[in-house]
Amino acid sequence: MRKARNALYAQSGGVTAVINASACGVIETARKFKSKIGKVYAGRNGIIGVLTEDLIDTTKESATAIRALRYTPAGAFGSARYKLKGLEESKAQYERLIEVFKAHDIGYFFYNGGGDSADTCLKVSQLSGTMGYPIVAVHVPKTVDNDLPITDNCPGFGSVAKYTAVSIREAGLDVASMSKTSTKVFVLEAMGRHAGWIAAAAGLACEKPGDAPHIILFPEIPFDEDKFLAKVDATVRQYGYCAIVASEGVKNTDGKFLAEAGTRDAFGHAQLGGVAPVIAQLVKSKLGYKYHWAVPDYLQRAARHLASKVDVEQAYALGRTAVELAVKGEGAVMPTIVRTSSKPYRWKIGVAKLKDVANVEKKMPRDFITDDGFGITPKCRTYLAPLIQGEDYPPYKNGLPQYAQLKNAAVKKKLSTEFKV
Amino acid sequence: MRKARNALYAQSGGVTAVINASACGVIETARKFKSKIGKVYAGRNGIIGVLTEDLIDTTKESATAIRALRYTPAGAFGSARYKLKGLEESKAQYERLIEVFKAHDIGYFFYNGGGDSADTCLKVSQLSGTMGYPIVAVHVPKTVDNDLPITDNCPGFGSVAKYTAVSIREAGLDVASMSKTSTKVFVLEAMGRHAGWIAAAAGLACEKPGDAPHIILFPEIPFDEDKFLAKVDATVRQYGYCAIVASEGVKNTDGKFLAEAGTRDAFGHAQLGGVAPVIAQLVKSKLGYKYHWAVPDYLQRAARHLASKVDVEQAYALGRTAVELAVKGEGAVMPTIVRTSSKPYRWKIGVAKLKDVANVEKKMPRDFITDDGFGITPKCRTYLAPLIQGEDYPPYKNGLPQYAQLKNAAVKKKLSTEFKV
Numbered sequence: 001m002r003k004a005r006n007a008l009y010a011q012s013g014g015v016t017a018v019i020n021a022s023a024c025g026v027i028e029t030a031r032k033f034k035s036k037i038g039k040v041y042a043g044r045n046g047i048i049g050v051l052t053e054d055l056i057d058t059t060k061e062s063a064t065a066i067r068a069l070r071y072t073p074a075g076a077f078g079s080a081r082y083k084l085k086g087l088e089e090s091k092a093q094y095e096r097l098i099e100v101f102k103a104h105d106i107g108y109f110f111y112n113g114g115g116d117s118a119d120t121c122l123k124v125s126q127l128s129g130t131m132g133y134p135i136v137a138v139h140v141p142k143t144v145d146n147d148l149p150i151t152d153n154c155p156g157f158g159s160v161a162k163y164t165a166v167s168i169r170e171a172g173l174d175v176a177s178m179s180k181t182s183t184k185v186f187v188l189e190a191m192g193r194h195a196g197w198i199a200a201a202a203g204l205a206c207e208k209p210g211d212a213p214h215i216i217l218f219p220e221i222p223f224d225e226d227k228f229l230a231k232v233d234a235t236v237r238q239y240g241y242c243a244i245v246a247s248e249g250v251k252n253t254d255g256k257f258l259a260e261a262g263t264r265d266a267f268g269h270a271q272l273g274g275v276a277p278v279i280a281q282l283v284k285s286k287l288g289y290k291y292h293w294a295v296p297d298y299l300q301r302a303a304r305h306l307a308s309k310v311d312v313e314q315a316y317a318l319g320r321t322a323v324e325l326a327v328k329g330e331g332a333v334m335p336t337i338v339r340t341s342s343k344p345y346r347w348k349i350g351v352a353k354l355k356d357v358a359n360v361e362k363k364m365p366r367d368f369i370t371d372d373g374f375g376i377t378p379k380c381r382t383y384l385a386p387l388i389q390g391e392d393y394p395p396y397k398n399g400l401p402q403y404a405q406l407k408n409a410a411v412k413k414k415l416s417t418e419f420k421v
Numbered sequence: 422m423r424k425a426r427n428a429l430y431a432q433s434g435g436v437t438a439v440i441n442a443s444a445c446g447v448i449e450t451a452r453k454f455k456s457k458i459g460k461v462y463a464g465r466n467g468i469i470g471v472l473t474e475d476l477i478d479t480t481k482e483s484a485t486a487i488r489a490l491r492y493t494p495a496g497a498f499g500s501a502r503y504k505l506k507g508l509e510e511s512k513a514q515y516e517r518l519i520e521v522f523k524a525h526d527i528g529y530f531f532y533n534g535g536g537d538s539a540d541t542c543l544k545v546s547q548l549s550g551t552m553g554y555p556i557v558a559v560h561v562p563k564t565v566d567n568d569l570p571i572t573d574n575c576p577g578f579g580s581v582a583k584y585t586a587v588s589i590r591e592a593g594l595d596v597a598s599m600s601k602t603s604t605k606v607f608v609l610e611a612m613g614r615h616a617g618w619i620a621a622a623a624g625l626a627c628e629k630p631g632d633a634p635h636i637i638l639f640p641e642i643p644f645d646e647d648k649f650l651a652k653v654d655a656t657v658r659q660y661g662y663c664a665i666v667a668s669e670g671v672k673n674t675d676g677k678f679l680a681e682a683g684t685r686d687a688f689g690h691a692q693l694g695g696v697a698p699v700i701a702q703l704v705k706s707k708l709g710y711k712y713h714w715a716v717p718d719y720l721q722r723a724a725r726h727l728a729s730k731v732d733v734e735q736a737y738a739l740g741r742t743a744v745e746l747a748v749k750g751e752g753a754v755m756p757t758i759v760r761t762s763s764k765p766y767r768w769k770i771g772v773a774k775l776k777d778v779a780n781v782e783k784k785m786p787r788d789f790i791t792d793d794g795f796g797i798t799p800k801c802r803t804y805l806a807p808l809i810q811g812e813d814y815p816p817y818k819n820g821l822p823q824y825a826q827l828k829n830a831a832v833k834k835k836l837s838t839e840f841k842v
Contacts, residue, residue: 045601075598170723177436177496180466297715302591336660388820400810
């Protein structure tokens with residue numbers, strides 16, 4: 001019988017509150033298949049670590065430490081924004097991958113990322129044919145952007161969705177209580193440069209007329225200043241205050257990001273990464289209302305303390321399934337979430353071919369947004385509501401969540417060659 | 422026997438995650454003293470509601486609804502930023518208060534706020550002497566700023582402290598995992614215009630060298646650009662990234678707020694309420710590091726989902742004690758937190774005279790900040806650590822915290838006169 005081959009796991013792109021739960025699923029499951037999988041290595045800082053032969057030996061981590069990944073946000077092995085292009089364009093990179101794979105007897109590759117990494121994962125799986133190196137490559141989906149096709153939703157999204165909905169509910173109560181004499185308009189910025197999924201999720205906090213948020217601004221809907229200001233004014237007049245959630249990717253009618261169109265720094269440079277202050281300032285200058293704004297930025301996607309239980313469970317299940325598929329020799333695939341029922345919510349794991357996943361972006365359907373462009377429809381609510389269900393608190397010590405602290409011991413290098421990334 | 426007189430409760434100033442826990446303590450306790458206290462009314466939007474005779478009848482709320490205040494953030498009856506001045510300057514206001522008190526047989530006044538409202542509460546208690554109206558006025562302390570004297574700490578602070586420490590721990594892990602190819606410097610802005618208490622609390626997240634936050638910027642320490650940039654650069658070189666927490670009140674060496682010195686909007690106005698982007702931009706322009714920044718604003722003080730259990734318990738206990746003092750006829754006082762031990766943490770309730778509280782601001786001691794001005798000392802840690810202890814989660818439904826929804830029914834007006842505020 002052929003000896004068990006090693007596995008390589010790498011995280012890619014922006015991290016999430018639950019990407020480590022997928023890592024936990026991969027590593028815990030691989031440890032159960034000792035006859036097929038030898039050691040699980042991880043790329044330090046994702047694919048960068050693979051290319052530079054900077055691998056982490058996860059066998060040095062205790063079962064307790066690996067278990068702790070389930071409730072630890074961000075990327076425990078480091079992630080990278082580093083896109084491999086086509087096999088021709090990035091030939092040197094792919095050849096280097098094979099070189100590293102061979103040196104460490106890697107038979108399984110698990111790539112945990114979004115759309116770009118699904119494409120890379122597909123290309124790696126094709127290496128077995130084009131470059132004569134046998135490897136089973138499975139993609140584990142992850143993205144707060146929720147923009148991967150086929151899968152009903154993406155791990156990481158449910159938790160940032162929950163964070164955003166809870167935050168606007170809480171901040172909305174705050175503004176409501178102060179509005180008589182102080183702040184009347186509050187703008188919360190949500191991640192989402194191209195799609196309004198996260199901003200849409202804030203809409204779940206509105207359960208009856210008058211609840212925050214009163215207005216959601218989507219990248220999908222060109223920003224109509226007059227209509228927006230009229231709605232803000234009407235909301236303040238009716239409820240005494242107005243709570244707004246704005247996608248960072250909101251664009252003017254001429255297609256420019258509002259965040260770039262507004263403020264300039266002292267040197268005259270466009271002030272990037274803050275659509276909330278631009279909108280708040282607009283309200284102030286046109287309507288005169290006192291404002292506050294918030295930009296939670298990384299806090300939203302790292303907020304493991306407020307993770308969705310459904311999200312954690314799905315992230316883990318996808319990691320586990322990736323290994324189960326791999327040991328059956330099923331490569332060039334991505335396990336997916338299949339929704340079988342919305343009320344009550346039921347889901348199971350499916351499998352998609354990577355060639356159907358790579359380079360396809362799932363947009364938010366127009367019928368998820370209300371006709372006036374400022375809210376979510378019941379259809380959208382039905383889709384989103386299950387994804388934020390349940391709480392899954394990390395353990396606390398001294399008042400703070402105790403997240404995994406890995407050794408991240410390096411695997412001894414076997415290659416004499418270096419690779420410049 | 423004299424018939425029980427009514428009580429009036431009002432919230433004042435910026436709200437917190439636990440001010441309603443104090444309200445809960447006041448109302449639940451008052452309901453136990455039926456022979457002494459008739460109805461508990463609340464000022465709608467704080468003192469504004471009292472002046473305009475817009476009172477809320479809390480007897481219309483069920484025991485369950487009042488109990489829910491214990492885990493509901495913000496001000497359930499509305500708060501106000503409205504400062505009464507001296508008895509001479511604001512004579513019309515004080516006379517109006519008496520008029521409303523008389524009309525509704527108010528014998529007890531509970532004012533839940535910070536330093537300014539302690540002063541107002543003191544003046545109200547003096548009314549019995551100067552204006553011949555008998556009333557017992559007790560101040561219930563509340564402020565995220567933690568700047569009231571005598572009391573060891575202020576309700577509201579522990580929860581925002583916990584939020585800030587947890588947030589920088591989570592975001593720090595995020596940045597660490599991305600730093601190889603992406604963001605290297607992250608700036609989290611914390612509330613605190615005059616004192617660095619909240620930013621200091623972020624330091625609790627740093628439990629060993631290299632943990633976030635690496636740098637804290639305090640309003641107490643003039644911002645030294647060169648020293649700061651050198652520290653950022655050294656941190657990035659050593660750990661690969663740098664996580665910074667900046668008080669909104671950080672000032673230049675010439676005493677100007679950094680937040681005002683930096684960016685200008687498209688109209689040339691100073692862009693207020695964002696020191697984090699100013700600092701991030703400075704790092705980028707001088708050191709070239711990719712940055713992200715976050716301004717949680719109201720999210721931090723409204724984050725009941727992450728409240729400190731100690732904070733909730735103290736907020737409730739202070740509300741309860743205020744009533745116990747009042748029924749004994751002890752007015753012109755404020756119940757306080759007395760720390761009897763730090764390790765293990767033990768506290769009890771004390772009583773301060775309002776004349777010793779009003780208009781005194783508690784500053785952060787210089788020996789709570791490290792010599793280099795960028796961190797907290799062990800002494801500071803010993804003080805802060807107990808205040809974020811324990812979790813006290815609200816109940817969730819459909820993935821969202823279920824906060825109190827009061828009827829806030831109006832008390833029938835008895836006065837024919839109107840009062841313009």
